[in-house]
Amino acid sequence: MKIQQLRYLHEVARQGLNVSLAAEKLHTSQPGVSKQIQLLEEELGVDILVRHGKRVTGITEPGQKILAITERILREAENLKRVGADFTNETHGSLSIATTHTQARYALPSVIKTFSERYPGVQLRLHQGNPAQIVEMVLSGEADIAIATEAIALHDELVTLPCYQWNRCVIVQPDHPLLGEPTLTLERIADYSIITYDFAFAGRSQINKAFMERNLSPNVVLTAIDADVIKTYVGIGLGIGIMASMAFDPGRDQNLRAIDASHLFEPSTTRIGIRQGTYLRGYTFEFIQMFAPHLNHEAVNMAISAACRSAHQEAPKI
Numbered sequence: 001m002k003i004q005q006l007r008y009l010h011e012v013a014r015q016g017l018n019v020s021l022a023a024e025k026l027h028t029s030q031p032g033v034s035k036q037i038q039l040l041e042e043e044l045g046v047d048i049l050v051r052h053g054k055r056v057t058g059i060t061e062p063g064q065k066i067l068a069i070t071e072r073i074l075r076e077a078e079n080l081k082r083v084g085a086d087f088t089n090e091t092h093g094s095l096s097i098a099t100t101h102t103q104a105r106y107a108l109p110s111v112i113k114t115f116s117e118r119y120p121g122v123q124l125r126l127h128q129g130n131p132a133q134i135v136e137m138v139l140s141g142e143a144d145i146a147i148a149t150e151a152i153a154l155h156d157e158l159v160t161l162p163c164y165q166w167n168r169c170v171i172v173q174p175d176h177p178l179l180g181e182p183t184l185t186l187e188r189i190a191d192y193s194i195i196t197y198d199f200a201f202a203g204r205s206q207i208n209k210a211f212m213e214r215n216l217s218p219n220v221v222l223t224a225i226d227a228d229v230i231k232t233y234v235g236i237g238l239g240i241g242i243m244a245s246m247a248f249d250p251g252r253d254q255n256l257r258a259i260d261a262s263h264l265f266e267p268s269t270t271r272i273g274i275r276q277g278t279y280l281r282g283y284t285f286e287f288i289q290m291f292a293p294h295l296n297h298e299a300v301n302m303a304i305s306a307a308c309r310s311a312h313q314e315a316p317k318i
Contacts, residue, residue, distance in 0.1 A: 098143035102224035146273035167262035193239030
């Protein structure tokens with residue numbers, strides 16, 4: 001049995017049983033991937049993949065268990081490399097962060113600047129996506145940590161750490177009637193066409209919940225994956241915008257005005273997500289604390305240990 005065979009099997013599963021795509025991701029040939037998985041099956045004495053002719057159509061019952069063990073072995077193999085690197089060259093390496101546009105654009109720049117100055121030998125990679133894509137990047141090992149709101153807290157495979165809470169503002173053109181309102185209400189907001197985040201992003205469920213509780217049906221004419229798009233279309237008069245307060249900069253957004261709406265919506269929590277069982281390099285702990293000062297080394301380790309204990313208690317006996 002070889003680690004390479006396990007990597008091939010893992011990648012085939014990751015790519016939805018598409019062997020050609022897995023081979024492309026692994027920079028090797030499709031016949032080579034198929035051959036190595038067949039050799040693994042022969043050694044273990046069971047079929048892992050269900051085949052129909054040359055096509056892989058499913059995973060067998062023993063294959064499901066083998067895949068689960070394979071993921072743990074590959075994760076621990078990566079952890080071994082990280083431990084070695086931590087003790088031989090603690091200021092060099094790489095750190096890959098998966099996050100949303102809002103976090104990358106408005107919350108992370110100062111942290112990344114400080115981190116890069118302190119650790120010039122660490123190659124920092126930033127991947128953007130929606131929350132579901134971000135979670136997948138961390139679970140697959142493509143990214144080390146996830147930074148997002150809402151969705152990552154729903155995945156048991158991740159250790160999630162609350163970083164900070166934020167709320168929303170309504171943005172309008174400088175002459176908009178809402179600027180003259182003594183108190184902003186959901187009823188008045190619902191009188192106008194609304195531009196806000198896509199359903200997968202940035203606490204959109206909190207917005208929907210607030211309107212539903214007041215039996216209001218907002219007229220959402222456009223949804224976007226980032227605040228810059230929202231501001232653009234508010235600027236051309238398509239409607240009013242509801243977005244994260246952190247995304248409004250009075251100096252940069254001089255053609256718009258922001259009205260605080262934190263009294264109308266429940267706050268959202270931005271979290272860091274780490275795949276369970278992942279060994280974190282020393283500089284990763286520092287990055288986390290730069291982003292969320294209350295998450296020091298001890299606090300992060302305690303959360304990881306608690307999640308590991310819980311996972312072991314809940315794990316089915318095989």
